[in-house]
Amino acid sequence: MKPLEGMRVADFSHVMAGPFATHFLRLMGAEVIKIEAPGRGDAMRYYGPDRRYDGMAPGFIAANAGKKSIVLDLKQDAAKDVARRLIAASDVVVENFKPGVIARLGFGYEECRKLRDDIVFCSISGYGQTGPFRDYPAIDNIVQATSGMMSLSGEEDGPPMRVGFPVVDTWVGLTGAFAIMSALLRRERTGKGEYIDVAMFDAALTLMASAFVPYLVTGARMPRTGNTGYSGQPTAALFAAKDGTRISLGVVQANHYAALLGLMGLERLRDDPRYATPDSRRENFAALHGELQAVFRTRDGAAWESVLSEAGLPCGLVRDVADVCTLDGVKARAALLPLTIPGIPNPDVHITGAGFLFGEDGPGVDAPPPRHGGDTEAVLASLGYGPDERASLLKTGAAVQS
Secondary structure, eight states, X not given: OOTTTTOEEEEOOOTTHHHHHHHHHHHTTOEEEEEEOSTTOSGGGGOSSOGGXXXXXXXXXXXXXXXXXXXXXXXXXXXXXXXXXXXXXXXXXXXXXXXXXXXXXXXXXXXXXXXOTTOEEEEEESSOSSSTTTTOOXXXXXXXXXXXXXXXXXXXXXXXXXXSSOHHHHHHHHHHHHHHHHHHHHHHHHOOOEEEEEEHHHHHHHHTHHHHHHHHHHOOOOOOOTTSOXXXXXXXXXXXXXXXXXXXXXXXXXXXXXXXXXXXXXXGGXXXXXXXXXXXXXXXXXXXXXXXXXXXXXXXXXXXHHHHHHTXXXXXXXXXXXXXXXXXXXXXXXXXXXXXXXXSSSOEEEEEOOSOOOSSSOSOOOSOOOOTTTTHHHHHHHTTOOHHHHHHHHHHTSEEOO
């Protein structure tokens, strides 16, 4: 039995941060019912340039597998009644509208508490429900900029650099899921619900603790180091191999440094005063990096990864996404979950897993993402609406079945 089996989530969220939070709840066994508007529904259904995937875009698949979709026109009172009944029958409500919107729709936390007093209600927004930036619009790349994240990436003498994927969106989703599960655990112990206010900006700062806390403690800003680790060591940098691939090396401990010189045939450098200490190695970065680079050019990248790793020296071959998907380690760890999604060009696909395994009943999902409104009638029936009531809701457009 998965940890959240038997729990229901009313998911008013869209695009990425909110849906990724509820995706994790679904992986842990919760029933997640996605409330979508008539028309096109979640904009993420159409994200990307390939129109063959309209309605079931890859980005949508990544965060919505196994959920159910009910389409409600919340401008109609009858649809609002459905939403209220759904909330009353749910353990969790998640929304990521701009602050204040969900309350104007009539489904803010206080209203939801009247429907179920122990509800766990999670709001996800750019800058939180309070504070001077509350109403500022925000998406992933904006928060990467405003949180300081972009200032940490790139070369020291170059411009700030965005992380190459929506790291804030996915991290905020994980933060939201962690907060929700924590609130559910407390509810189990105390019987009390909770209101959770998750901000992309706040979560981004937490993600960058290794950069922020050193500044808060010492007052010194961390420099941008490009492809070199924060240690600044030439032995924690990137090197080109014989076949043109690249190796990322992470040798920062004294015993590892000595072992590296021996393995690479550079014992002559052990007594070189330029490289005697971490500080002196940093000061002579280019010279030591050059010595190492000349040796790295003598073997292919995969060979170096194997030799160095077997010697206990931290390193890794720089791979692209396609290469990673074929690794034996990915298959052995069940890091990718298989799905069949009828109607897309290649129906047999995979999605990423939860990033951890259980001994039994671990995270997973074996159902495709929902079609827009594909579960409307079934959800209505589960809420106690009879055949005539369902027919009336569908006829007026208050609810839509695809």
